Amino acid sequence: xxxxxxxxxxxxxxxxxxxxxxxxxxxxxxxxxxxxxxxxxxxxxxxxxxxxxxxxxxxxxxxxxxxxxxxxxxxxxxxxxxxxxxxxxxxxxxxxxxxxxxxxxxxxxxxxxxxxxxxxxxxxxx
Numbered sequence: 001x002x003x004x005x006x007x008x009x010x011x012x013x014x015x016x017x018x019x020x021x022x023x024x025x026x027x028x029x030x031x032x033x034x035x036x037x038x039x040x041x042x043x044x045x046x047x048x049x050x051x052x053x054x055x056x057x058x059x060x061x062x063x064x065x066x067x068x069x070x071x072x073x074x075x076x077x078x079x080x081x082x083x084x085x086x087x088x089x090x091x092x093x094x095x096x097x098x099x100x101x102x103x104x105x106x107x108x109x110x111x112x113x114x115x116x117x118x119x120x121x122x123x124x125x126x
Contacts, residue, residue, distance in 0.1 A: 001027075004099070005024075006119060008020040009096060009121045010123070011125065014124055016124070017087075018088065020038070020082065020083040020085065021082050022098030023080050034100050034102075036055075036074060036081045037053065037101075037113060038051050038072065038081075038098060041094055041095050041097070041119075042093060042094040043093075055105055057073075061109065069085065071086075081098060088124045090125065090126050091124075097118075097119045100113065100115035101113060
């Protein structure tokens with residue numbers, strides 16, 4: 001059973017930085033074969049895509065709202081995906097979820113992400 005566990009959330013002020021981590025457990029091959037990503041859900045809003053990184057780390061994709069401020073990276077040996085968030089603003093307040101593609105070595109982003117973590121809360125005050 002694949003499990004994704006996020007950490008690193010917290011309460012910060014506008015302009016601060018946070019670093020979120022997602023550690024994967026379960027499964028046979030870790031995360032090295034899979035595209036990984038992050039979503040977020042703000043209070044009263046629908047869940048939205050934030051960023052993704054492909055299985056080989058050769059491609060990344062960012063939502064316009066975070067481009068230039070957030071950076072996704074991965075360490076397959078540690079089964080970890082990291083989201084570095086800089087220049088945070090109150091609009092970034094949300095629960096952040098780590099996600100994993102179910103398709104191995106997929107050349108395209110999935111239409112649906114099949115594995116989700118429980119989320120970590122990020123709150124940015126003005």
